[in-house]
Amino acid sequence: MTAYRLASGGLIDRSNTIGFTFDGANLSGHAGDTLASALLANDRLLVGRSFKYHRPRGIVTAGPSEPNALVTIGTGARRDPNTKATVAELYDGLAATSQNRWPSLAFDIGAVNDRLSRFLSAGFYYKTFMWPAVFWEKVYEPLIRRAAGLGRTDLPRDPDAYEKSWAHCDLLVVGSGPAGLAAALVAARSGLRVILAEQDFALGGALLSETTRLDGEASFVFARHAIDELQGHPGVTLLSRTTVFGWYDDNVFGAVERVQKHSATIDAARPVERLWRIVAKHAILATGAEERPLVFGGNDRPGIMMASAASTYANRFGVAAGRSVAIFTNGSSGYRTAADLSAQGVPVEVLIDSRTEAADPAPDGVRVMRGGSIVDTKGSKRLRAVVADRGGFEELIPCDALAMSGGWSPVIHLACQRGGKPVWSQALQAFLAPDAGDGLVMAGAAAGHYRLSECFEDGARKAAAVVEMFGRPVAGFERPVVDEEIDPSFTALWHVPGAKSKAFVDFQNDVHGKDLGLALREGFGHVEHAKRYTTSGMATDQGKLGNINAIGILATMRGVSPAEVGTTTFRPFYTPVSFGALAGPARDEHAMPARRSPLHGWAARHGAVFIDAGLWYRSSWFPKAGEKTWRESVDREVRTVREHAGLCDVS
Numbered sequence: 001m002t003a004y005r006l007a008s009g010g011l012i013d014r015s016n017t018i019g020f021t022f023d024g025a026n027l028s029g030h031a032g033d034t035l036a037s038a039l040l041a042n043d044r045l046l047v048g049r050s051f052k053y054h055r056p057r058g059i060v061t062a063g064p065s066e067p068n069a070l071v072t073i074g075t076g077a078r079r080d081p082n083t084k085a086t087v088a089e090l091y092d093g094l095a096a097t098s099q100n101r102w103p104s105l106a107f108d109i110g111a112v113n114d115r116l117s118r119f120l121s122a123g124f125y126y127k128t129f130m131w132p133a134v135f136w137e138k139v140y141e142p143l144i145r146r147a148a149g150l151g152r153t154d155l156p157r158d159p160d161a162y163e164k165s166w167a168h169c170d171l172l173v174v175g176s177g178p179a180g181l182a183a184a185l186v187a188a189r190s191g192l193r194v195i196l197a198e199q200d201f202a203l204g205g206a207l208l209s210e211t212t213r214l215d216g217e218a219s220f221v222f223a224r225h226a227i228d229e230l231q232g233h234p235g236v237t238l239l240s241r242t243t244v245f246g247w248y249d250d251n252v253f254g255a256v257e258r259v260q261k262h263s264a265t266i267d268a269a270r271p272v273e274r275l276w277r278i279v280a281k282h283a284i285l286a287t288g289a290e291e292r293p294l295v296f297g298g299n300d301r302p303g304i305m306m307a308s309a310a311s312t313y314a315n316r317f318g319v320a321a322g323r324s325v326a327i328f329t330n331g332s333s334g335y336r337t338a339a340d341l342s343a344q345g346v347p348v349e350v351l352i353d354s355r356t357e358a359a360d361p362a363p364d365g366v367r368v369m370r371g372g373s374i375v376d377t378k379g380s381k382r383l384r385a386v387v388a389d390r391g392g393f394e395e396l397i398p399c400d401a402l403a404m405s406g407g408w409s410p411v412i413h414l415a416c417q418r419g420g421k422p423v424w425s426q427a428l429q430a431f432l433a434p435d436a437g438d439g440l441v442m443a444g445a446a447a448g449h450y451r452l453s454e455c456f457e458d459g460a461r462k463a464a465a466v467v468e469m470f471g472r473p474v475a476g477f478e479r480p481v482v483d484e485e486i487d488p489s490f491t492a493l494w495h496v497p498g499a500k501s502k503a504f505v506d507f508q509n510d511v512h513g514k515d516l517g518l519a520l521r522e523g524f525g526h527v528e529h530a531k532r533y534t535t536s537g538m539a540t541d542q543g544k545l546g547n548i549n550a551i552g553i554l555a556t557m558r559g560v561s562p563a564e565v566g567t568t569t570f571r572p573f574y575t576p577v578s579f580g581a582l583a584g585p586a587r588d589e590h591a592m593p594a595r596r597s598p599l600h601g602w603a604a605r606h607g608a609v610f611i612d613a614g615l616w617y618r619s620s621w622f623p624k625a626g627e628k629t630w631r632e633s634v635d636r637e638v639r640t641v642r643e644h645a646g647l648c649d650v651s
Contacts, residue, residue, distance in 0.1 A: 002303065002322045002382065002400035005041040006344055010318025011208060011220060012037075020094040022071075023105060032202070035085040035096060036062065036069055037317035045302040045382045047071070047085060049101045051150060051539070052510040053117055054110035056381045058302025060507065062086055062209075062309040062316075064199060064243070064575050065290055065544035067508040071096045072151050077159050080261075081151025082540055082576065089201045089241075089262035099151045106381070117502075122515035122534040123522065150508075150540065160260075163271035164584035167237070169195040171466055172253060172280035174244045174414065177205025178452055179444025179459030180286035181226045182477055186463035188233040189475030195278060196230065197255055199243040199575075201262060203227050206288060206445075209312040211340055212452060214480035222480055242276070246572030247414045251439045253278040254572065256581045273581040282439060282466045285414055286459055289430075289445035292406035293507075294328055295549050297376040297499030299404070300507055303383030307337040307405035320346045322401025326386050327351045328374050329405040331490020335360040337403050342366065349399045352388055354493050360486075376500035377402070389498055407490040409548050410446045416570035424563035429492040431548070431567060438469065450488045453479060494552030505553065506546040508539035516553050525558060527551060531568050540576065543568065609633075 012032035019028050020035070022044060029038030036059050039047060045058045047069045057068035069085035073096050081099065088096075101108040113120060129140040170192040173184045181204075184196045202208060204223035214222040230236045239257060246254040255276040260266055291308045293299065305321060307329060313319040325341055326349050327334045338348050342363040351362055356371035369390060376387040378396070385398045407429060415433035416422055422431035425448060433442045441447075443462040444455035460477040467474045495503065495513050502512040515534045519525065524533040527550075536550045537543030543550070547568065555562045586592065595616045603610075610617045627633055 003040040003043045003045060004320055004323070006314065006318045006320055006346075008318070009315070009344060011202070011316050012318055014318075018090055018092045018094075020090060020092070020096065022096050023098055029090045031090075033090040033317060034062075035071070035073075035088040035090055035094065036066075037313055037319050038090050039069075039085060040313060040321065041317075041319045046105060047302070048098050049105070049108050049110065050300070050510045051100060051508055052120060053114040054101065054108050054112075055114055055300060055510065056302055057300060057507065058304070058382070059086065060293070060305050060309065060545070062306075062312040065541050067506070067539055067541040067545060070099055070150060070508075070540065072099060077154060077156040078266075079152075079154050080578075081153050087199070091262050091264055093264040122511070122518050123524075126533075158580055160266060160272040160580065161268065161270070162578075162580045162584050163259075163274045165274055165276055167195060167276055167278045168280075169193045169237070169278065170281050170470065171195075171463070172197065172244075172278055172283040173286060173463075174253075174283065175205055175286035175288060175444075175446070176200075176203040176223075176227075177286060177288055177444065178207060178455040179446070179449075179462075180205060180284070181207075181223060181230075182456045182459035182479075183284045183286060183443055183463035184230055184236070185226060186460050186475055186477045187467060188230055188236045189477075190463075190467040190472050191235065192467060192470065192472070193235045194230075194233070195237045195239060195280070197239045197242045197244050197278075199241070201241050203238065203240055205286075209308075209316045210452070211311075211315055211343065212485060213483040216481070216483075239276070243575055244278075244414065245574045245577055247283075247417050247440065248572075249418075251280050251283065253280060253283065253414075256577050273578060275577075275581045275584055280439075282441075282469070284441055284443050284459070284462050284466070285412075285433075285446050286443045286455075287411040287414070287446045289408040289410045289450065290544060291333065291408055292548055293545055294330065294374075294404045294406040294493060294496065295503045295505055295513060295553070296328070296374045296496035297387075297501040297503050299374075299377070300502075300504045301377050301379050301383045302381060303379070303400060304377070304402045304404065307334050307403040310401070310403040311337045311340040314340055314344045314346065320344065321403065322383075322399065323347060324349045324399045325401045325403060326397060326399040327403045327405075328354075328386075329490075330354045330493040331405060331407055331488060332358075332360045332486050333405040333408070333488045333490065334403070335362055336486050336488070337405065338366050339363050341403075350388070350397055354496075355491050373496045373498070374402075375496065375498045387500065405490070406493060406549070408445070408450060408488060410442070410448055412442065412446060413570050413574050415440060415442060416567075417572055422567050422570075424561065426561075426563075429490070431562075441465075452485055453482045456480065456482075492552065494549055494556055504546075505550050506534075506536040506539055506543070508541065509535040511536040511546070511550075513553060516550060517557060520554065520557050525554060527554060527565050527568055530554060537568055 012030040016031035027042045059069045066084045066086040072081045073083045098105040171187045173196045176198040207219040207223040210219035241258040244255040257274040260272040310321045348366045350367045352369045352372045372390040375389045378385040412433035420434035443459045456479045464474045519530045519533045537547045555565045
């Protein structure tokens, strides 16, 4: 047993036990769990296989950027493939199955690709399958099509209903963490119409996982009080389980609300998903920042996850990532995770810090290895040990979990979807959003303010500026007193040298550091070319984790700054949106409006046969004596037009 449920703690309801299945095995969790936290609580570290090499993969994150834990939820016509276990809310009777494996997750025939990896390097598909030409249609293409894709869906009619809705507001706040709550409170108290959208099923953002106390109380208590106040304002709409996926012209935002995706019993009178088109006079993106993985040898084994994810599973869900945890960090965030795990009674075996002069305090009893790195890991379907290196001296350190922290990247996707290019910040070693004007601004960690107190202040300040644009007096916001605040500083580490095995950049598509080097040697060093040549950033997570490391590695190889390399293009959707949500109620006879001309009624009374001619119904056939097909009627109409110039008599 490695990962396990802690005896106490977390925000889950331990009195409400929920049964679910994974690959047919009966398991249990609690209300408030995600599928990922429940799987970890049951020591299910192996949850999927990678796309190309079919390597064993485990849970890496605790949010929507998850590249590995993709599962199919539901059965029959309600099968939803490629669902991220890290955001899927656990419900009684949930049935989940793993993907991209055959015949089973534990024994996957496709894993032979890993042994053949020397023949499947980046761009191999451009260089192979070229001869003999006759094999392409008969052999190569069928095999490629069979191997392509992740997950399988069924084609029966979708039994559920979907809905589209419009909403208007003075201020849209995206994200309910410290900056988002502060912004919403200032705007609501000042009398603005506010919509607060949060992709999680619980409002509060990072405050649900923080151990820092605010005004002497737990951070989630502060969040709860703020949410209660917002619910009391008549001009405030709170949308949980709602992902804002796109920013369009005239400050219109697209969002999808998961109305019944967390329930086994579907109410036919309500939609399962609702597509919102939100017209906002102003918007504040308080979307936070994404923790980066570290690129080192063997960094993809089940049991290796982000340091912030290890803290989230312990603090919010009451789940320990392992019984002997190692931490590899290039900054202060690894020390925060060490403190979080130690406070929960989870043993931390070692904290490896790539910096040589770090001054961060470690919890009592935790061994710190400064100036060290990890060059390899041991294990098969789960982590057993790490190989640490310091100054050329290697040490095998047994552990069953590894938390890694490579710094932070502000989540700026929405702000760049309309052509704006991210701006590199040398001070933060991250890309920041471009200036999008008064209609949309970033706040909190999304704007590069990582300290908790700064997030509160920045959210309140950005909302106050919006209120002033409406000519209204700005209501006050008293920032809570933050106890034991840690500045999450870090030193960029794009790639750990001396890797003994593959060091992965894109986990899902199996892109590792040497693939990027090959792309550069073969003339594909431009970031957009490297993306397509290696498939880095083309997975379902769209590079949310790996792109920044790929950019940093390319910059190092080329001897330039990441600013010169730049980023790939940001486009909607931020996360996948179902076809059902996009279609809404437009199905069957309601698939498109029935547009009829003023002559439609007259033509119908005279026996016309109609066809759908683009946007309009057109009378195409007036049967007359001796005519048996519509073509005969059309031919007669054409002859009439040509033989009677200026006059068409089809009566």
